[in-house]
Amino acid sequence: YRGPRVKIIRRLGALPGLTSKILKSKSSYIDRSTSNKKVSQYRIRLEEKQKLRFHYGLTERQLLKYMRIARKAKGSTGQVLLQLLEMRLDNTIFRLGMSSTIPGARQLVNHRHISINNDIVDIPSYNCEPGDIITIRNKQKSRSIITKNISSFQKLKIPSH
Numbered sequence: 172y173r174g175p176r177v178k179i180i181r182r183l184g185a186l187p188g189l190t191s192k193i194l195k196s197k198s199s200y201i202d203r204s205t206s207n208k209k210v211s212q213y214r215i216r217l218e219e220k221q222k223l224r225f226h227y228g229l230t231e232r233q234l235l236k237y238m239r240i241a242r243k244a245k246g247s248t249g250q251v252l253l254q255l256l257e258m259r260l261d262n263t264i265f266r267l268g269m270s271s272t273i274p275g276a277r278q279l280v281n282h283r284h285i286s287i288n289n290d291i292v293d294i295p296s297y298n299c300e301p302g303d304i305i306t307i308r309n310k311q312k313s314r315s316i317i318t319k320n321i322s323s324f325q326k327l328k329i330p331s332h
Contacts, residue, residue: 179225183218183221183222183225184222220234223256226273227256227259227262227273228261228273228274228277228295229256233296237252237255237256238252240255241255255298258298258299258300259295259296259297259298259299260276260280260285260287260292260294260295260296260297260298260299260305261273261276261277261280261295261296262276263299263305264276264279264280264285264305267305268320268321269285269307269317269320269321270317270320271320271323275320276295277295279316279317280292280293280294280295280297281293281295283308284307284308284310284312284313284316284317285305285306285307285308286305286306286307286308287299287303287304287305287306288303288304289304289306291308
Protein backbone atom coordinates (compact mmCIF):
# COMPACT_ATOMS: atom_id res chain seq x y z
CA TYR A 172 0.00 0.00 0.00
CA ARG A 173 1.50 3.32 -1.09
CA GLY A 174 -0.92 5.74 0.58
CA PRO A 175 -3.52 8.19 -0.75
CA ARG A 176 -2.32 8.83 -4.29
CA VAL A 177 -4.63 11.71 -5.24
CA LYS A 178 -3.70 13.58 -2.05
CA ILE A 179 -0.01 13.11 -2.91
CA ILE A 180 -0.56 14.41 -6.46
CA ARG A 181 -2.45 17.41 -5.13
CA ARG A 182 0.42 18.21 -2.77
CA LEU A 183 3.39 17.60 -5.11
CA GLY A 184 2.01 18.32 -8.58
CA ALA A 185 1.64 16.08 -11.63
CA LEU A 186 3.11 12.57 -11.26
CA PRO A 187 2.02 10.66 -14.40
CA GLY A 188 3.50 7.34 -13.25
CA LEU A 189 1.68 7.25 -9.91
CA THR A 190 -1.95 6.99 -11.02
CA SER A 191 -4.01 7.30 -14.18
CA LYS A 192 -6.72 9.26 -12.38
CA ILE A 193 -7.41 12.82 -13.49
CA LEU A 194 -7.85 15.45 -10.80
CA LYS A 195 -10.93 17.62 -10.78
CA SER A 196 -10.32 21.26 -10.01
CA LYS A 197 -12.43 21.99 -6.96
CA SER A 198 -13.47 25.58 -6.43
CA SER A 199 -13.85 24.99 -2.69
CA TYR A 200 -10.40 23.38 -2.45
CA ILE A 201 -7.84 25.53 -0.65
CA ASP A 202 -4.39 25.16 -2.14
CA ARG A 203 -2.16 24.88 0.90
CA SER A 204 1.00 24.20 -1.09
CA THR A 205 1.31 27.88 -2.04
CA SER A 206 1.49 30.18 0.93
CA ASN A 207 2.74 33.69 1.60
CA LYS A 208 5.77 32.38 3.49
CA LYS A 209 9.20 32.31 1.91
CA VAL A 210 9.94 28.85 0.50
CA SER A 211 13.08 27.46 2.12
CA GLN A 212 15.78 25.47 0.37
CA TYR A 213 14.99 22.55 2.68
CA ARG A 214 11.35 22.51 1.54
CA ILE A 215 12.32 22.64 -2.14
CA ARG A 216 14.75 19.72 -1.75
CA LEU A 217 12.29 17.71 0.34
CA GLU A 218 9.48 18.15 -2.22
CA GLU A 219 11.76 17.11 -5.09
CA LYS A 220 12.92 14.05 -3.15
CA GLN A 221 9.30 13.12 -2.36
CA LYS A 222 8.37 13.52 -6.05
CA LEU A 223 11.14 11.07 -6.97
CA ARG A 224 10.07 8.62 -4.27
CA PHE A 225 6.37 8.64 -5.09
CA HIS A 226 6.80 8.68 -8.88
CA TYR A 227 9.08 5.63 -8.91
CA GLY A 228 7.41 3.92 -5.93
CA LEU A 229 10.57 3.74 -3.83
CA THR A 230 11.04 3.52 -0.10
CA GLU A 231 13.39 5.90 1.68
CA ARG A 232 15.98 3.14 2.06
CA GLN A 233 15.88 2.22 -1.64
CA LEU A 234 16.35 5.86 -2.65
CA LEU A 235 19.33 6.20 -0.28
CA LYS A 236 20.88 3.06 -1.81
CA TYR A 237 20.50 4.49 -5.32
CA MET A 238 21.99 7.81 -4.12
CA ARG A 239 25.06 6.02 -2.74
CA ILE A 240 25.56 4.16 -6.03
CA ALA A 241 25.11 7.39 -8.04
CA ARG A 242 27.64 9.28 -5.88
CA LYS A 243 30.28 6.57 -6.37
CA ALA A 244 29.78 6.42 -10.16
CA LYS A 245 31.61 8.74 -12.55
CA GLY A 246 29.65 11.64 -13.98
CA SER A 247 26.89 13.88 -12.70
CA THR A 248 25.23 12.37 -9.61
CA GLY A 249 21.75 13.53 -10.65
CA GLN A 250 22.14 12.16 -14.18
CA VAL A 251 23.42 8.80 -12.93
CA LEU A 252 20.59 8.61 -10.36
CA LEU A 253 17.93 9.17 -13.04
CA GLN A 254 19.64 6.57 -15.24
CA LEU A 255 19.51 4.01 -12.43
CA LEU A 256 15.83 4.74 -11.72
CA GLU A 257 14.83 4.62 -15.39
CA MET A 258 16.58 1.24 -15.85
CA ARG A 259 14.43 -0.46 -13.19
CA LEU A 260 12.21 -3.22 -14.62
CA ASP A 261 8.92 -1.74 -13.36
CA ASN A 262 9.74 1.64 -14.90
CA THR A 263 10.88 0.07 -18.18
CA ILE A 264 7.56 -1.79 -18.48
CA PHE A 265 5.70 1.45 -17.76
CA ARG A 266 7.71 3.30 -20.44
CA LEU A 267 7.06 0.51 -22.97
CA GLY A 268 3.33 1.00 -22.46
CA MET A 269 2.63 -2.45 -21.04
CA SER A 270 1.11 -0.78 -17.96
CA SER A 271 -0.70 2.52 -17.41
CA THR A 272 1.07 3.24 -14.10
CA ILE A 273 4.30 2.24 -12.37
CA PRO A 274 2.41 0.49 -9.51
CA GLY A 275 0.54 -1.46 -12.22
CA ALA A 276 3.86 -2.43 -13.77
CA ARG A 277 5.12 -3.57 -10.35
CA GLN A 278 2.07 -5.81 -10.07
CA LEU A 279 2.66 -7.31 -13.53
CA VAL A 280 6.22 -8.17 -12.51
CA ASN A 281 5.22 -9.54 -9.09
CA HIS A 282 2.57 -11.78 -10.66
CA ARG A 283 5.19 -13.26 -12.98
CA HIS A 284 3.75 -12.04 -16.28
CA ILE A 285 7.14 -10.78 -17.52
CA SER A 286 10.30 -12.65 -18.49
CA ILE A 287 13.74 -11.26 -19.32
CA ASN A 288 16.07 -13.24 -21.59
CA ASN A 289 13.70 -16.25 -21.22
CA ASP A 290 13.96 -16.17 -17.40
CA ILE A 291 10.93 -15.24 -15.29
CA VAL A 292 11.74 -12.21 -13.15
CA ASP A 293 9.44 -11.25 -10.28
CA ILE A 294 11.49 -8.42 -8.75
CA PRO A 295 10.28 -4.92 -9.78
CA SER A 296 13.61 -3.32 -8.87
CA TYR A 297 15.53 -5.63 -11.24
CA ASN A 298 18.15 -3.55 -13.07
CA CYS A 299 17.65 -3.94 -16.82
CA GLU A 300 20.70 -3.77 -19.07
CA PRO A 301 20.82 -2.51 -22.66
CA GLY A 302 20.23 -5.51 -24.91
CA ASP A 303 17.95 -7.37 -22.48
CA ILE A 304 14.96 -8.98 -24.19
CA ILE A 305 11.75 -8.29 -22.25
CA THR A 306 8.88 -10.61 -23.22
CA ILE A 307 5.41 -11.49 -22.03
CA ARG A 308 4.92 -15.02 -20.76
CA ASN A 309 3.17 -17.46 -23.08
CA LYS A 310 0.01 -17.59 -20.97
CA GLN A 311 -3.31 -16.35 -22.31
CA LYS A 312 -4.02 -14.32 -19.15
CA SER A 313 -0.67 -12.51 -19.36
CA ARG A 314 -1.16 -11.68 -23.02
CA SER A 315 -4.72 -10.41 -22.56
CA ILE A 316 -3.77 -8.13 -19.64
CA ILE A 317 -0.86 -6.54 -21.47
CA THR A 318 -2.74 -6.23 -24.78
CA LYS A 319 -5.50 -4.34 -22.96
CA ASN A 320 -2.92 -2.08 -21.30
CA ILE A 321 -1.14 -1.34 -24.58
CA SER A 322 -4.41 -0.41 -26.31
CA SER A 323 -5.30 2.00 -23.49
CA PHE A 324 -1.72 3.38 -23.40
CA GLN A 325 -2.07 5.05 -26.80
CA LYS A 326 -4.79 7.29 -25.33
CA LEU A 327 -2.59 8.56 -22.47
CA LYS A 328 -0.15 11.43 -22.82
CA ILE A 329 2.92 10.42 -20.82
CA PRO A 330 6.20 12.34 -21.12
CA SER A 331 8.88 10.27 -22.82
CA HIS A 332 11.93 11.47 -20.90
